[in-house]
Amino acid sequence: MSEHPGRRTPGKGLVDGLAVTLKTMTRRSGTQQYPDVEPDLPPRSRGVIALLEENCTVCMLCARECPDWCIYIDSHKEEVVVPGAARARQRNVLDRFDIDFSLCMYCGICIEVCPFDALHWTPEFEYAETDVLDLLHDKNRLGDWMQTVPPPPAHDVLGEPSKEETTAARKAAGPGAATPAKVARPAARPAAAPKAPAEEPGEGAER
Amino acid sequence: MPLWLDLLIRVVAVVAGFLVVPLVVGQMEHKVMAHMQGRLGPMYAGAFHGWAQLVADGLKFVQKENITPRDADKRVFHLAPVVALFPYLIVLLAVPLGPGGLVAQSLDIGLFFVLAVLGVGVVAVLMSAWASANKYSLLGGLRGAAQLLGYELPLVLSAASVAMAAGTLSLPGIVEAWRPWWLLWQAPAALVFFVSGLAEIRRPPFDMPIADSELVFGYMTEYTGLRFAFFLLAEYVGIVVIAALTTVLFLGGWHGPAADQLGWLWTLVKVFAVAFVVIWLRVSYPRLREDQLQRLCWLVLVPVALGQLILTAAVKVAL
Numbered sequence: 001m002s003e004h005p006g007r008r009t010p011g012k013g014l015v016d017g018l019a020v021t022l023k024t025m026t027r028r029s030g031t032q033q034y035p036d037v038e039p040d041l042p043p044r045s046r047g048v049i050a051l052l053e054e055n056c057t058v059c060m061l062c063a064r065e066c067p068d069w070c071i072y073i074d075s076h077k078e079e080v081v082v083p084g085a086a087r088a089r090q091r092n093v094l095d096r097f098d099i100d101f102s103l104c105m106y107c108g109i110c111i112e113v114c115p116f117d118a119l120h121w122t123p124e125f126e127y128a129e130t131d132v133l134d135l136l137h138d139k140n141r142l143g144d145w146m147q148t149v150p151p152p153p154a155h156d157v158l159g160e161p162s163k164e165e166t167t168a169a170r171k172a173a174g175p176g177a178a179t180p181a182k183v184a185r186p187a188a189r190p191a192a193a194p195k196a197p198a199e200e201p202g203e204g205a206e207r
Numbered sequence: 208m209p210l211w212l213d214l215l216i217r218v219v220a221v222v223a224g225f226l227v228v229p230l231v232v233g234q235m236e237h238k239v240m241a242h243m244q245g246r247l248g249p250m251y252a253g254a255f256h257g258w259a260q261l262v263a264d265g266l267k268f269v270q271k272e273n274i275t276p277r278d279a280d281k282r283v284f285h286l287a288p289v290v291a292l293f294p295y296l297i298v299l300l301a302v303p304l305g306p307g308g309l310v311a312q313s314l315d316i317g318l319f320f321v322l323a324v325l326g327v328g329v330v331a332v333l334m335s336a337w338a339s340a341n342k343y344s345l346l347g348g349l350r351g352a353a354q355l356l357g358y359e360l361p362l363v364l365s366a367a368s369v370a371m372a373a374g375t376l377s378l379p380g381i382v383e384a385w386r387p388w389w390l391l392w393q394a395p396a397a398l399v400f401f402v403s404g405l406a407e408i409r410r411p412p413f414d415m416p417i418a419d420s421e422l423v424f425g426y427m428t429e430y431t432g433l434r435f436a437f438f439l440l441a442e443y444v445g446i447v448v449i450a451a452l453t454t455v456l457f458l459g460g461w462h463g464p465a466a467d468q469l470g471w472l473w474t475l476v477k478v479f480a481v482a483f484v485v486i487w488l489r490v491s492y493p494r495l496r497e498d499q500l501q502r503l504c505w506l507v508l509v510p511v512a513l514g515q516l517i518l519t520a521a522v523k524v525a526l
Contacts, residue, residue, distance in 0.1 A: 017492060018487065018488075018491050021487060021490045022243070025239065025242045027245070029241070029242060029245045029246055030245050031245075033250065
């Protein structure tokens with residue numbers, strides 16, 4: 001066996017193969033018996049998009065950013081008379097918020113861009129229909145799915161404090177107090193900046 | 208007991224075994240294969256771990272349309288599944304289950320008869336292949352013919368070795384003469400017989416004639432409905448037959464503790480153990496290529512079988 005110096009005793013591969021299958025047989029199988037047993041999904045699974053109607057301001061960002069234009073929004077303006085104000089306020093009222101899940105490709109951009117957290121991922125996935133036209137779901141259906149949205153993950157104790165917390169702390173400390181942003185960022189760039197100016201052409205945001 | 212009643216009981220028992228044992232083996236294949244692949248296998252039919260899956264499959268096959276290709280040689284095409292199935296039924300007649308004549312038909316030349324009838328299988332393969340008027344069928348059938356004719360030789364030679372050792376061709380006689388140390392003495396023959404038996408029933412890794420990834424389904428490509436089910440049943444009966452023959456010839460048939468009362472149980476246990484190995488090999492090994500198939504037969508199995516014949520003769524003369 002000079003051609004195969006690493007070759008082991010003949011037949012070992014055959015026995016190894018038999019051993020693999022026999023060992024697998026004695027282990028528990030990984031099958032999840034889905035219709036009988038609910039699948040154990042991770043809490044942040046992306047199943048379907050739910051809508052919290054109260055948070056929606058009809059800013060249309062989601063509908064514009066949607067890559068395949070599967071969000072349909074209609075609204076009208078209502079005047080809200082605030083007692084004591086000089087004139088009546090105007091506010092957008094959502095008439096229609098439909099997502100066509102036959103077009104949706106679950107990219108999640110609408111959820112990312114929503115400034116007011118009106119859209120949420122939920123792990124719910126059992127909304128198959130026998131007709132593709134029935135996959136256009138209205139705001140009531142999307143609102144029902146809000147109940148299946150898991151609570152947001154707990155804040156990382158080692159991470160930065162949230163924007164709301166720092167703002168509240170700053171307001172409590174009074175005007176002119178040091179903010180984390182002011183403390184964290186040095187007033188002048190260190191001497192490293194002129195050393196390699198060509199290395200960061202794309203980072204225009206840095207002054 | 209009158210002769211006709213005796214005959215009736217024997218025939219009914221063999222037919223019942225012929226219909227039930229292969230189904231058990233088939234179900235075992237479903238479940239063992241599934242668990243060896245980390246799956247569960249059938250779980251719904253029959254409500255308890257899919258025990259009725261093959262019954263449901265059978266019902267489904269009965270309901271399916273029976274298609275005969277327009278260019279097919281119709282009578283041969285229709286006859287082939289029966290020819291594939293029938294020899295195995297005949298073989299089961301001669302396989303002894305327990306001591307004291309617990310065999311449907313005791314034959315003095317049982318081994319010869321069994322091997323001769325098993326050889327009919329190649330005719331069924333060629334019939335179905337040629338009559339289908341399909342190139343895949345024909346390719347599969349010719350591969351099958353080459354394989355079956357080739358592996359017939361080590362099968363017969365290794366069986367001849369054990370017949371020589373026992374000094375009889377009668378299957379009950381061979382089991383009667385069997386001694387535990389034969390396990391060692393006849394081990395090469397047992398291995399050769401089992402491997403060439405696997406090839407004879409065209410089970411993976413010797414499923415070159417079927418080779419569903421290259422030949423659609425070989426000689427069974429054009430078959431549908433009940434005729435296809437016959438071929439599938441023939442495959443499972445084939446497992447039972449090869450397992451039974453290996454048991455009877457090499458593993459001592461009914462020999463075991465309390466063989467006088469529980470002989471039939473020992474035979475069945477051994478048959479199912481061998482059938483498990485057949486399934487195990489299917490799951491573990493990939494299909495042999497055509498040249499590897501022939502090489503294994505002519506360069507390994509035939510010389511080993513011949514060597515075993517010499518060994519058997521030498522020991523027999525020395526004793």
